[in-house]
Structures are given as structure tokens and as C-alpha cells.
Amino acid sequence: MSTRLTKMAENREKLIASARRAFAQQGYAAASMDSLTAEAGLTRGALYHNFGDKRGLLAAVVDQIDSEMAAYAKSVGAKAGDAWLGLLAEGAAYIEKALDPEVRRIVLLDGPSVLGDPSQWPSQNKCLQSTRNTIEQLIKDGTLKPVDPEAAAMLLNGAALNAALWIASSANPQAMLPKTLEAFNLLASGFLTKD
Amino acid sequence: MSTRLTKMAENREKLIASARRAFAQQGYAAASMDSLTAEAGLTRGALYHNFGDKRGLLAAVVDQIDSEMAAYAKSVGAKAGDAWLGLLAEGAAYIEKALDPEVRRIVLLDGPSVLGDPSQWPSQNKCLQSTRNTIEQLIKDGTLKPVDPEAAAMLLNGAALNAALWIASSANPQAMLPKTLEAFNLLASGFLTKD
DNA sequence: GGTTTAACATACGAGGCGTATGTATAATAT
């Protein structure tokens, strides 16, 4: 039961969980590796062995959060009536999830600075690929105008994430959310062949 | 001629210019304040006196770049036939300017991480206010559907900046630019009352 | 059961930031 691989996997999880807290509360730059490893009952040795460096640890944390977001958005989108409404629902789900301070700080603010353009991340790439497929299908059946599917997916995704950042730092987030979702849906309807 | 105020202003400019190079080439975190001040013929003493801390220096650099971008976008937008085409032209100008590696690295990647949500920056705020006014006018004259002007301006701005990041890190930026601009215009047309 | 391997801990060195103090020059007052 206490085989090496399972123990290593447990330690990885501990470190990711601890880093997630530290990065969320203090930001990536201010978070000390000594502190967060100690909080996990380990040392920097474990960290460097498992993730290479501080950047690798952030990549693992971002991947975890991003995957959670994508899974939730997809599940919400699947419940919608058709593919088009599903796309809108996914966008709305993304915006709501990105209102979480943890997501904002780690994924939206520090992530791009340390890891580069989000569309190149494995997690985001999977998400983009998924919405791209949906868009291609909607173009085929005539729901959407013939537009570059990659560019369209990226624009919708980017607008959603940026919107979350804006809502969160606004004076009254609760009031801005519905207005923004309305504007987002209107914007997305620009791709429709007809109203 | 060599009054204290003018000399101080000159030194401020020197430091901003040097920091702009250093932040663009090495990134904010990796840029050393000793190096960039030495390159400007000064020391960290001048830096801390003028800008408070490293963060203050970045804020000054971001403000300069962002203001240049906004001025350019506005000048391009003013040349367009009407207010609606002007809005699209401003978006396109923003995307093109943001393809500059310096802009990407400093304003789009490091800026949000260190300074927080861009829509709260003085420079971006001015830009958003401007497009918001244009949108309000376009709603009044019936060109655009009744949508929250602030949210709409933010969505267009965010989509444009995110698009630039995506284009720049794509395999073939030159080929993606026109496709993306087409998709962006289509997206924006979602706000129009009619095609 | 001995050997090897690897996951993790410990120890070390380098570099950067922020502050506290020092200095020289321009502005001001008498």
C-alpha cells in the first residue's frame, strides 16, 4: 500500500494544494517555496524533484484549475437545448467560474506572465479545441456564418475570461454579471447567420 | 537651463526608456534594477526616489506604452467614414499595435500580474471611456442595439487584446491577422441593430 | 539479504530588493 509511486503521487497532490493556496493568497511572485512546502510537511527538495522549478509548480496548479473549469463549463453546456445555446452556456459558465478570486489571481493574472500566452497551455488548448469543434459543426449546419473556427473560438474564450476580470474588479460585481452576460450573448450572436 | 526640475524630468525619461527595454527583453521579474539603472547612467537611488519601487516603475512604463497605443488607435478611428467604422478601425489598430513584442510582454503579460486588472489602470480606463462614449452615441442614433455601454466597450477591448496575444503566438501570425480581423468584425456586428 | 536506485532532505552560494544613511548641488534667505 505504501508503495513509492502512490506516496509520490500523494506528495504531488499535497504540494499542488499548498501551492494553490499560497499563490491565490499572496500571488506567485510573493509566495515563498520554503513556506508552501513546509505547510505541506515537506521541503523544497520534494518540490524541485517533482516539478523542476517554481514555474513548473505553477504550471501544474494552473492545469488543475483550468481543467476543473473546462469540465464544469462542458457539463453546463451539455445540458443546453442545442449546440448554439450550449456554446453560450459554456461562455457564461466560464465567466462565472473566473469570478473566483483564486482563478483570477492564478490563472488570469499570474499565469500569462509566468507561463506565456494562455492559448498555448495544454489545458486551454483542449478547451479551445472543444469549442472550435462545436463552432465547425454549427457552421456546417448553417447556424453560423462561415468564419475561421479557431479565431472565433479564441475570441469568445478571450472575451469571456476578460469579462470575468472586469466584473470582479468592478464596484458591484453582482449587478454587472447579468448585464455582461447579456452583452456577451449579443456579441456572440454576431456569428449567427440570422437573428 | 540645468534647473533641478528639468534634470529630474530627464532622468525620469532615461529610467523609463531603459526599463522599457529591460522589461521587454527579459520580462519584469527577471529584469534587474541595478542593471537597468546602470544602463541609464544612474543607480537604484534615483529609481526609488522617482518611482517608489519596482512596481511604480512598471506602472510608468505601462502608462507610456498604453497611452501611445490609445493615441494611435484614436487617430486611426477618426479617419474612418462613420462612428461605427471608426470603432472597428480602433479595434483593428489595437490588435496590430499589440502584436509588437514589447507591448505583449509588458502590457499584456506582465502588466496584469503586477498591476492588477487592466481596466483599472488610468490609461486603459481613458481608452475604455472613449469607446464607451462612442457606443452610447451609436445606441442613441439607432445603429447599435440597447446594450450596457461599459460592458460592450470592455468586451470589444478585451477581445482585441486577447486576439493580439493569440495571433502573436500562433505559427503564422501574418496569415492569422486578416482572418482574425474578419472574425472580430463579425463578432462586433452582433451589437448592430441590422446587418 | 545485499545492492541499487530514486525520492526527498540538507547545505551552500549567488543575486536581487528595499531601506537607511551619506553627499553634493541647486534653491532660498538674509
Add this chain to the structure above:
DNA sequence: ATATTATACATACGCCTCGTATGTTAAACC
């Protein structure tokens, strides 16, 4: 005009953090 003051900037110091190099212990394998 000279003495005083204020300030823009330089210098010096200490603390913290990261990355690596080495050491140690326990599981895996023959």
C-alpha cells in the same frame, strides 16, 4: 554674496529567496 536648507541621487547594508550540489533513507530488484 554668502550661509543655510532642502532635495535629488549615490552608497552601503541586511534580509529573503531561488537554484544547485551533496547527503540520506527507504523502497525495489536480483
